[in-house]
Amino acid sequence: MNRIEDLITALQKKEEEKNKNTVLWVLAIIGAVAAIAGIAYAVYRFFTPDYLEDFEEDFDDDFDDYFEDEDEDEEDK
Structure with missing residues (x-):
């Protein structure tokens, strides 16, 4: 009877190890x-x-050009 119980526990341990290996492989793949x-x-x-x-640089250039044009117009007056 002991021998049969030993075989059953050995089979259960193998199943648990297979489950652990499967979980480990799934986590490794993920x-x-x-x-x-x-x-x-x-x-x-x-x-x-x-x-x-690029957009911000273009906007800054246009913005600066606008104010430079206004300054030149005031100087011309």
Whole structure:
């Protein structure tokens, strides 16, 4: 009877180890996918031009030109 109980406990331990291994593999795969996604996003952000910066520079140039034109008009008077 002891021998049968030992076999049953050994089989149960193997099942538990399989479950732990499965969970470990699932978490490893999720972590790898998240890491790849993070790297892809970082590369995308690095290579994507910043259009807002260009807009702000153009706006500042136009804004400065407007006031320079007004100053020249006042000096001409």
